[in-house]
Amino acid sequence: MSGKITVVGLGPGHENLLTGEVRHAIENASAIVGYRYYFELIEHLIPADALRISNGMKQETARAEKAFDLAKEGHQVTVISSGDAGIYGMASLILEHAAKNEVTEIEIEVLPGISALQAAAAKFGAPINHDFCVISLSDLLTPWKKIERRIRAAAEADFVTAVFNPKSRERYWQLHRLKEIFLSERDPKAPVGIARQVSRPEETLEVSTLGEFDPETLDMFSLLIIGNSQSFVAGNRIITPRGYFAEEPESSEEALPIGQSIMRKSFQTIYGELQSHDYPTDKLWAMIHTIHTTADFEYEHLFYTSPGAIATWHEKLTAGGAVIVTDVTMALSGLRKAALSKHSVTAMCYLSDPRVPEMAEKHGITRTQAGIRLAVEEHPTALFVIGNAPTALIELVALVRSGKATPTGIVGAPVGFVNVEESKWRLKSLANIPKAIVEGRKGGSSVAATIVNAAFSYADAPAMMPGRDV
Template identity: 40%
Template sequence: MPGKLYGVGVGPGDPELITIKAARVIAAADVIAYHSARHGRSIARGIAAAHLRAEQIEEALVYPVTTETTDHPGGYQGAIDAFYTEAAARLATHLEAGRDVVVLAEGDPLFYGSYMHMHKRLADRYETEVVPGVTSISAAAAALGQPLVERDEILTVLPGTLPRAELARRLADTDSAAILKLGRTFGTVRGAISDAGRLDGARYVERATMAGERTADLVDVEPGSVPYFAIALVPGSVAASVPARYPEPTTGAGEVVVIGTGPAGRDWLTPQTAAALAAADDLVGYGPYLARVAPNPRQTRHASDNRVEAQRAAHALDLAASGRRVAVVSGGDPGVFAMAAAVLEVAAQPKYLDVPVRVLPGVTAALAVAASVGAPLGHDHAVISLSDRLKPWDVVAERLVAMARADLAIAIYNPRSSARPWQVGAARDLLLEHRSPETPVVVGRDVGGSGERITVTTLAELDPEQVDMRTLLIIGSSTTRVVQRGGQATVFTPRHYER
């Protein structure tokens, strides 16, 4: 017997605004599905998190595009339609297997919600139920403490994506209006409200019921600060007789979250990391790593040189001590030759012991380079940095020899810089004293970035001139193998070991 499809509204943001029925249906479902952009962060899932069970199957329905361009032959709409068709097919597989599927939706599932696209494609084939939710419009009116309409007044709901002239015409023809989908459209929306002669009474609500909720007169809002989750409200004349309230934005206690962006752009971010970045008030980090994070006018960036880790950590902790939410941004994984250790070392000082610090993992360069050729780190392996800035070279050399004697695959970070171009050759020569000249070596540069270059060579043929600071080396063990597959080298280290 096929499963049942549920479209469940989880409300505007505050988890306490989930209905009792929604909570019950979410907790009982076999499969939980939710939409997100490519960063993987789902607001709907975050709202519903307290009602999820560990054994539930999760289906993340990740949009292939949001506002960027696409090379899909059908253009933007073609890419989106193909995505909805593929997503519906994935959910249909569960339904055919008899599993009940819940599709989470912010607000109400059938009010500008992504769920409706699944509903249109599946409701004619499977039993379906929609669980309504509190809309963002209701939440925004509550945040203002001001009614939208009274008695015979008419409320019009408009998307901010309409042309300015069309918005102005509709605003002039109604008593009260709610305009959704702001963000990039805010300038057009404000212009249309002004054209309609309604700017003086227009209100603004950002992230209603969420952390960081903000209310204001719309005329006072800076366009560059407006997120997508914001609403413009134009109350009717009767309703507007009740003054709006503008409480101070609420902020939680300060904290430092140390995150890793992975080896390159946003495709390497985990949903957990993306959520922490989105919630931050301040971003602290080495300039090139901060550049990987999309700009947000609400946030303050504190870029610094790569050689001032302790100062950077102290600055982040001072900001958090003042009540700010701070993300310290590292490349790769923050715990692998990166900022987590530096932050925790400074945080151990007595004056910072009460400042919360969290570390969120990221995809580290060793794993990215290894995956690009197969699984050279598939068995026991070691990780080392060749940099002698924080430890002497004789220690580096001793550890390289120990790793070679132990027959471990070795991932080498920070192999070469302009100040120490000789170390790659020296490390190669040390390893050749204990490893076969034919030992496989992977040279991975800028994996995931525009300058990605992967070379598979041998220890004897390793050319230091191919290596720079953006390169990671993987030196195989005695069991590491190279197999040509489809004209490309696949490198792996078997999990069994025979001496």
């Protein structure tokens, strides 16, 4: 009977960062395979009777082959890597071996570990809180020319960039070259974090800048994190913002920051390509937002609003104290946090409410339906935003028709193929409820959230769109 291979990540070194399922895989293994240095980290967890197969650097292929030999003998084999086994670890090598040799009789499982990147980032604060990439400077398996192309692409694209294997005794100039490339694209004051032996007794942390850090001070036990153009240092923390505290757009064209200027040009392009401009301004404003979000001009024909809906919602939302209820968390996450905070708007999704599963099972309904029922009980006058689940929209319409809800408005933009169009037809039949509908099968949580964001920013329509008077 064949055994099993479990490939695990030990984390960066500290036992507290070893996950429970990885610990279980080690404690229940009959054979452990790995680089000899890693055994020191887990020796106390290895069963006394377990086989220990260790060797040195650059012998990964031999370790993989031995793991399969042991598994064929019936062993429960745990293959260990530092950090996460799927990030410059043994996971791919084990799976490649199985694929190339058509090994199907051995079960293979990969368990995640905490990467040194995550551990170092947490020590520095929040340097990888926006788009980031990871590059290894080791050219043992990847030609340097390809590595350099990746470095240049990361620098040009303004990615926060983490650098593994930055320097060794023989490989010393590559990090100097990386610094040169980044300085050609990025401000020398961009923050840099250097972590060495993170989470281990020898740990050192240094916050510097791209222009000032010295490549000669790093080694193979170091990890480098280079911030993007928005990253900044506060105290000893490196922070890469996501824009939660971005200010509301200015109303005057002259005051528009660069990002808003780009958006204005995008809106002008969309406006110029519309087949008609004969729409109420508030509908046009929200329609252009949906096209901007989706790059799909079909929304010109799919977008429906009852008269004055967007303008009405703008007044209600900016007056303060409004409540927004979404069908799913993705729609909730798409709402502009700065606008919610500025206008003291409460936004919520009941899908994670602990009462929802019980109600859904008891009544034989979907969880989104149960969430809408609870929402109507507690916030019958909210602005309801449906971007995913047609059953939620059908439920809401039924509750409105029965007199249990009098919403400030309803955004109906569920997406899919089953009951989607029917749910929107039901919503369209409601009288006296301000509504916005994406007709047909299209829609989605991001579109639903975009419509609400357009209502928040409706006062900016004169500055952002050509030739319109509000």
